[in-house]
Amino acid sequence: MVTAPLPPDPAALLPPPEPVQVLDDSGTLHEVDGFPLDLKDEDFRNLYRYMVLARRVDKQAINLQRQGQLGVYASLLGQEAAQVGGAYALDEQDWVFPSYREMGAALVRGVDPSAILHLFRGTWLSDHDPMATHFGLLSIPIATQALHAAGYAMGAKLDGKDLVVMSYFGDGATSEGDAHEAMNFAAVYDAPCVFFVQNNQYAISVPLSKQTKAPTIAHKAVGYGMPGYRCDGNDVLASYAVARKAVDRARAGEGPCLIEAVTYRMEAHTTADDPTRYRTPEELARWKARDPIARFETFLTAEGLLDDVFRAEIDEEAKAYAARIRAELYDAPHGDPLELFEHVYVDPPASYAEQREQLRRELAANEAGA
Numbered sequence: 001m002v003t004a005p006l007p008p009d010p011a012a013l014l015p016p017p018e019p020v021q022v023l024d025d026s027g028t029l030h031e032v033d034g035f036p037l038d039l040k041d042e043d044f045r046n047l048y049r050y051m052v053l054a055r056r057v058d059k060q061a062i063n064l065q066r067q068g069q070l071g072v073y074a075s076l077l078g079q080e081a082a083q084v085g086g087a088y089a090l091d092e093q094d095w096v097f098p099s100y101r102e103m104g105a106a107l108v109r110g111v112d113p114s115a116i117l118h119l120f121r122g123t124w125l126s127d128h129d130p131m132a133t134h135f136g137l138l139s140i141p142i143a144t145q146a147l148h149a150a151g152y153a154m155g156a157k158l159d160g161k162d163l164v165v166m167s168y169f170g171d172g173a174t175s176e177g178d179a180h181e182a183m184n185f186a187a188v189y190d191a192p193c194v195f196f197v198q199n200n201q202y203a204i205s206v207p208l209s210k211q212t213k214a215p216t217i218a219h220k221a222v223g224y225g226m227p228g229y230r231c232d233g234n235d236v237l238a239s240y241a242v243a244r245k246a247v248d249r250a251r252a253g254e255g256p257c258l259i260e261a262v263t264y265r266m267e268a269h270t271t272a273d274d275p276t277r278y279r280t281p282e283e284l285a286r287w288k289a290r291d292p293i294a295r296f297e298t299f300l301t302a303e304g305l306l307d308d309v310f311r312a313e314i315d316e317e318a319k320a321y322a323a324r325i326r327a328e329l330y331d332a333p334h335g336d337p338l339e340l341f342e343h344v345y346v347d348p349p350a351s352y353a354e355q356r357e358q359l360r361r362e363l364a365a366n367e368a369g370a
């Protein structure tokens with residue numbers, strides 16, 4: 001008699017009761033069983049560098065929006081450790097499919113931040129060349145990138161390619177059908193895919209408590225038959241160690257994982273949001289005290305890896321990044337809105353031509369009235 005293989009032991013897929021934490025709140029390192037750190041001094045410095053650059057680019061982007069140079073911007077403040085730690089676990093041939101908040105992961109992949117900011121300015125309709133960095137285009141429709149990631153990973157497996165795909169999305173995105181379908185497909189087909197959820201506690205104004213009744217987001221993994229991990233997302237080393245484990249499993253053909261990095265969005269949802277309407281100053285202060293960069297600095301200083309020379313070097317580099325962004329973005333000419341219709345269909349449907357004509361008329365009327 002042929003018997004079906006036993007389903008995985010659900011208990012083995014459950015996240016540990018506490019999020020994995022490598023650096024405690026005071027910046028002291030405790031290695032965690034099962035999540036080894038394979039990092040050298042140079043890696044510690046790189047992680048720090050990316051986090052500081054991400055924060056500086058983020059600040060510059062907010063300033064540009066305030067000056068009317070960007071339409072809108074979604075800040076990553078507070079999420080630097082989760083993003084940088086996660087992306088640092090990938091190899092060059094691997095891929096990332098991001099949401100709109102992933103400037104930190106973009107920097108790790110070598111994406112030019114100005115290219116991304118052009119999208120927020122509306123200079124052009126896409127942002128950067130994904131083939132150059134293996135960093136997908138920013139996805140604004142929530143959770144759609146999880147499907148792109150699952151599909152890309154399934155395709156890579158069919159092609160016999162050695163690559164792992166990581167998709168970043170938020171706690172709110174886990175309520176979308178797209179996230180469910182992506183995780184289910186990836187698990188069923190053992191796709192080399194890591195679903196990296198940054199649980200920053202809010203989906204715009206909706207708190208996590210109104211998002212799910214699951215004990216944690218990581219618990220949802222069991223329903224798909226894949227392991228769920230949780231880590232302290234304000235701890236760059238924990239974010240790295242957990243992502244490393246998930247990436248290694250996926251690369252070894254053991255299928256996908258769901259990671260929940262527990263973190264906090266310290267800024268507004270986007271520059272169009274007012275977070276004082278739905279969260280308290282006390283809550284913000286509690287999370288500010290857990291700042292991911294400050295915690296890592298304490299560790300690096302104690303290890304003798306962060307001296308004044310290195311600090312000054314990174315500070316100079318961050319200033320230069322910001323200056324380049326200002327030079328590139330300030331008063332950059334806008335693209336032609338009609339381009340919107342150019343690259344979607346080979347044979348556009350008739351309704352498309354009507355919509356294009358409607359936009360053309362509106363633009364002409366605006367021009368005439370200007």
Ligand SMILES: Cc1ncc(C[n+]2csc(CCOP(=O)(O)OP(=O)(O)O)c2C)c(N)n1
Binds near residue numbers: 142171172203265
């Ligand atoms: C399909 C879809 N529905 C609604 C929106 C509007 N929207 C933009 S951001 C957002 C909240 C997303 O929250 P979360 O997934 O937690 O990510 P975060 O923004 O906190 O990083 C919503 C509902 C959207 N962009 N796409």
